[in-house]
Amino acid sequence: MWSFSNIANNLHKWLSETFNPTMTLIIEMVLAGVAVIGLFAALGLVLVIMERKVSAWMQIRLGPNRVGPKGMLQSLADTLKLLVKEGLTPNGADKLLFNLAPFVAMIVAMLLMAPIAFAKDFQLWDLNIGVLYVSAISSIMVISILMAGWASNNKYSLMGAMRSGAQIVSYELSAGLSILAVVVMTGSLQVSDIIHSQADGWWIFKGHIPMVVAFITFIIAVTAETNRAPFDLAEAESELTAGFHTEYSGMKFALFFLAEYVNVFIVCAIGATLFLGGWMPFHIGNWTQFNHVMDYIPSSIWFFGKTFFLIFVIMWFRWTFPRLRIDQLLNLEWKYLLPISMINLLIVTAMAILKWHF
Amino acid sequence: MFEEVGTTTEGDIIINVGPQHPATHGVLHLVITLNGETIKKVEPHLGYIHRSIEKMCESLSYRQFIYVTSRMDYLSSHINNHACALCVEKGLQVEVPPRAQVIRVLMDELTRIASHELWWGAMAMDLGAFTPFFHAFRERESINDIMEETCGARLTMNYMVPGGVMQDLHPNFQKKVKEFMQLYKRKIHEYDELVTGNIIFQNRMKNVGYLSAEDAVSYGCSGPAARGSGVSCDIRKIYPYEIYDKLEFDEVLETGGDSFARYMVRIREMQQSIRIIEQLIDNIPEGDFQAKTKAVLKLPKGEFYTRVETARGELGVYIVSEGGTTPYRIKFRSPGFSNLSVLDHIARGSKLGDLVAMMGTLDLVIPDIDR
Amino acid sequence: MSNEELKVKITELLPAATFEEGGEWLTINIDPKDWLPLAQQFRNDDSLYFDYLFCLTCIDWKTHLTMVYHLSSVKHRHNIVIKSKLDRSNPEIETISHIWKTAEFHEREVYEMFGVNFLNHPDLRLLILPDGWEGRNPLRKDFEDTINMIKL
Numbered sequence: 001m002w003s004f005s006n007i008a009n010n011l012h013k014w015l016s017e018t019f020n021p022t023m024t025l026i027i028e029m030v031l032a033g034v035a036v037i038g039l040f041a042a043l044g045l046v047l048v049i050m051e052r053k054v055s056a057w058m059q060i061r062l063g064p065n066r067v068g069p070k071g072m073l074q075s076l077a078d079t080l081k082l083l084v085k086e087g088l089t090p091n092g093a094d095k096l097l098f099n100l101a102p103f104v105a106m107i108v109a110m111l112l113m114a115p116i117a118f119a120k121d122f123q124l125w126d127l128n129i130g131v132l133y134v135s136a137i138s139s140i141m142v143i144s145i146l147m148a149g150w151a152s153n154n155k156y157s158l159m160g161a162m163r164s165g166a167q168i169v170s171y172e173l174s175a176g177l178s179i180l181a182v183v184v185m186t187g188s189l190q191v192s193d194i195i196h197s198q199a200d201g202w203w204i205f206k207g208h209i210p211m212v213v214a215f216i217t218f219i220i221a222v223t224a225e226t227n228r229a230p231f232d233l234a235e236a237e238s239e240l241t242a243g244f245h246t247e248y249s250g251m252k253f254a255l256f257f258l259a260e261y262v263n264v265f266i267v268c269a270i271g272a273t274l275f276l277g278g279w280m281p282f283h284i285g286n287w288t289q290f291n292h293v294m295d296y297i298p299s300s301i302w303f304f305g306k307t308f309f310l311i312f313v314i315m316w317f318r319w320t321f322p323r324l325r326i327d328q329l330l331n332l333e334w335k336y337l338l339p340i341s342m343i344n345l346l347i348v349t350a351m352a353i354l355k356w357h358f
Numbered sequence: 359m360f361e362e363v364g365t366t367t368e369g370d371i372i373i374n375v376g377p378q379h380p381a382t383h384g385v386l387h388l389v390i391t392l393n394g395e396t397i398k399k400v401e402p403h404l405g406y407i408h409r410s411i412e413k414m415c416e417s418l419s420y421r422q423f424i425y426v427t428s429r430m431d432y433l434s435s436h437i438n439n440h441a442c443a444l445c446v447e448k449g450l451q452v453e454v455p456p457r458a459q460v461i462r463v464l465m466d467e468l469t470r471i472a473s474h475e476l477w478w479g480a481m482a483m484d485l486g487a488f489t490p491f492f493h494a495f496r497e498r499e500s501i502n503d504i505m506e507e508t509c510g511a512r513l514t515m516n517y518m519v520p521g522g523v524m525q526d527l528h529p530n531f532q533k534k535v536k537e538f539m540q541l542y543k544r545k546i547h548e549y550d551e552l553v554t555g556n557i558i559f560q561n562r563m564k565n566v567g568y569l570s571a572e573d574a575v576s577y578g579c580s581g582p583a584a585r586g587s588g589v590s591c592d593i594r595k596i597y598p599y600e601i602y603d604k605l606e607f608d609e610v611l612e613t614g615g616d617s618f619a620r621y622m623v624r625i626r627e628m629q630q631s632i633r634i635i636e637q638l639i640d641n642i643p644e645g646d647f648q649a650k651t652k653a654v655l656k657l658p659k660g661e662f663y664t665r666v667e668t669a670r671g672e673l674g675v676y677i678v679s680e681g682g683t684t685p686y687r688i689k690f691r692s693p694g695f696s697n698l699s700v701l702d703h704i705a706r707g708s709k710l711g712d713l714v715a716m717m718g719t720l721d722l723v724i725p726d727i728d729r
Numbered sequence: 730m731s732n733e734e735l736k737v738k739i740t741e742l743l744p745a746a747t748f749e750e751g752g753e754w755l756t757i758n759i760d761p762k763d764w765l766p767l768a769q770q771f772r773n774d775d776s777l778y779f780d781y782l783f784c785l786t787c788i789d790w791k792t793h794l795t796m797v798y799h800l801s802s803v804k805h806r807h808n809i810v811i812k813s814k815l816d817r818s819n820p821e822i823e824t825i826s827h828i829w830k831t832a833e834f835h836e837r838e839v840y841e842m843f844g845v846n847f848l849n850h851p852d853l854r855l856l857i858l859p860d861g862w863e864g865r866n867p868l869r870k871d872f873e874d875t876i877n878m879i880k881l
Binding site: 402403404405408410412413572573575576577578580589590591596660661662663665672674676678686687689691695696698699700703728 | 751752753754780781782783784786788789797799803806829830831833834835838856857858859867868872
């Protein structure tokens, strides 16, 4: 049957037959890099058009509908426009940091692609600390935002960056704790292990209410971590014009923009992997007929379906909720989410030890 | 003003909000002293859109100057025109036919709803919720269509003339207004679901920007900004003009004094306007829509002052006449100017994010402030 | 209070005040020097209690300036108009911005538009006109701006 893993294996076989092992490794690395960059660009285009269509649907509008069929090429046209725009560096800005920041943001987003299982046996790097790697690398994101805010020599940017710093550092805690709930249940940090542990049911169904709580905490925390509304204080446009990227223009702005969308994709992919079984199909107990039909759907479709569902949920948040204030944002984390997820983690641990889950 | 940009000696940051800023909805320039996120001082710098309408009116005839005033508070241009027409009529001692009076009140209330709709959407957008803006525009659009049919314009209608209205109602007017009210009643619950009942929204609005009743009066606040603090100041009730004394409607008062109270006043005021329209739409009397006036109007020597209730508060028109064909001096007491002056008072000590909410609930329209 | 009652009360407070006939509201003319103590009494006297200054403006009569204050009481629902003649070459009047806060902005507007100097005003700077504007007061009758002004 056609699948990503077959393609990857055949390619590997053909390369090993043609070249020596070192050359094979180098070519495979280059191919992986190109694939990630390609995916990065493709995701940016798809998610931007998706966001615009979703927002249009919620706002009783049509959305972009001029470029290409049903406006589907709009984001491509926008990218072209951004590419040919002048990238201004303001006077008095720290030029090195200012120009470096968008690239740091993009590199972080790319690094995060590595441990994600896009389909059955199709993963760039199935490292044994996969989940830890994701939490660690995603923290670097805040550095790029702080760099951008500080180097812009603009008070709006600085305030946006400071807000963002406080926000991401706080929300990482509850995101980490809710990820930990799954890790405790699975007993492994490796992404493939986590997915395989959900063969008989996804964690959100197997883990009773505590897992649902962990899932909800996770969604709230990652929405905050990716600076999406209602937690978009870093770029709160009615208060700080555009927050940390006020001074950016052209492609440098586009990189921040893309990184934001790719980050949304990654956190949703992680959420789908941890709680919704990654590429695992949906099975119901011993309904063999039903399970069989589900198995026929390719694993990549399962993965992308779940991920895009979560992305849709996060977009839904953005277009319905007003923005929080900075003190309310921190209150929500430190007074509600963190205690809840800590107690929840205790319950989950007890459940894992007593084998109360399905 | 540019040397003020920077930091103070105490290490506070000074930032410029405006003249071009997404939250000011116009060219308002606020110089804000910030200690971290906390506001220490808000200092408005005005004049970016000052056209000196008062000076302009001094060289315009009594028929002409009404049209300039549409450009003051462009969201309630009907009511501005109405105030000027009333003032001229007061000087001329012209009796307005009953049909014209009813039409004027109907138009005023439609304008009030349209203005509050726009405010509702824009304020939600200030708080970071984009969707309500489009939902508000759906209803506002149908009001604009009604205006377009009857007055020929959608924003600056220029429909009121001294002695009545410019032309008769469009034959479709009653049908369209009834359709609009059906639509409005069907959709009103969306407003509460989308914004009013939202927990984030309530947290952002409650106990923010507190304005006491004494301060509201002292700072000259009027309209929903003052009524949110429990100050009874609806000119339609206190000093009724046209046929407002014969209509049944309530003056909306909230006692909270915070942003949420001001928000609720406007939401409930829209329903009162609907109530007024409902009473009038089937009872438009037959007859003339304009009183007979001379081609060239001359006001007797003296001073004339009218007060009307616009969507933003009390608008006063003060005409000083020397007996000629043009006013000697005109003063427009605009509601926005006084409402803006309270911003510094209520914003001190709150967070930068709240400033936007406060500006939203004061409903500032910049051309109205600058005139 | 009706206009007649107000008239009696004000004659008690300030015998020097003269009354103007014909207006909708009671109109009194006072000397600029009497304004500040009178304003305080207007604001604090329980039977007057004018707490709402709804209009503050100035008129240029070419020979002199007239300050016009429109006061109202939210409690008693009565209105009054106070007028005060100022010298055109050196217009000066006491500020009332500490009594009615709204006057602070309105006085700044009158200051730049008519050049009236409000004594003891806390922050008498240009509000609407651009920084560096000097001398010429746009709403005075003799103001001519040959470049920007459109004569209609």
